[in-house]
Amino acid sequence: MQPSAPASAPAYEERLTAPRSWWLISLLVGVAAALILLPLGVLPMLGGLVGGTAVAAVMASSYGSVRIRVAGGQLIAGEAQIPLSALGTAEVLDAEAARAWRTHRADTRAFMLLRSYIPCAVKVEITDPADPTPYAYLSSRRPERLVAALTAVRAED
Numbered sequence: 001m002q003p004s005a006p007a008s009a010p011a012y013e014e015r016l017t018a019p020r021s022w023w024l025i026s027l028l029v030g031v032a033a034a035l036i037l038l039p040l041g042v043l044p045m046l047g048g049l050v051g052g053t054a055v056a057a058v059m060a061s062s063y064g065s066v067r068i069r070v071a072g073g074q075l076i077a078g079e080a081q082i083p084l085s086a087l088g089t090a091e092v093l094d095a096e097a098a099r100a101w102r103t104h105r106a107d108t109r110a111f112m113l114l115r116s117y118i119p120c121a122v123k124v125e126i127t128d129p130a131d132p133t134p135y136a137y138l139s140s141r142r143p144e145r146l147v148a149a150l151t152a153v154r155a156e157d
Contacts, residue, residue: 010071012149016139018064019117026056066113068138070149075124077113077138088125090150092143095119107134115139122146 033052037044069076073084093101098121102114111133114121118139126133140146 010069011153012070014068018060022060029056086128088127090124090147093121111136113138
């Protein structure tokens with residue numbers, strides 16, 4: 001018999017990290033800053049290289065640090081915390097369907113946690129009558145696991 005997980009352990013957790021190419025772009029931003037400061041001398045050029053790279057890397061890291069979690073009776077997606085009791089059906093969106101739901105099929109009232117570098121997503125209906133948000137669109141690298149976790153946790157309640 002396997003020990004059960006603690007009650008506070010998340011049923012699902014995912015971090016939407018920035019793609020590797022963004023780190024190369026951070027370095028290129030540093031090189032651009034160094035070239036801009038080159039006429040001022042070697043020290044400002046080195047400062048531009050280090051500073052520009054650091055600022056761009058911090059920006060890439062912060063954009064890619066958003067998390068999606070299913071834990072404690074809530075769906076936590078970035079800053080949003082939605083009780084599982086307020087959620088309806090969850091649907092896996094392949095790349096084509098995800099593109100449609102974030103463009104021409106999108107509702108302006110929807111909660112969108114979207115990262116353009118992640119092709120797939122999950123659309124979760126919000127059934128709370130007091131909430132005008134019709135659904136939550138969540139970019140996910142593992143949409144099947146997210147939907148399975150939402151279904152499993154809601155089935156336990």
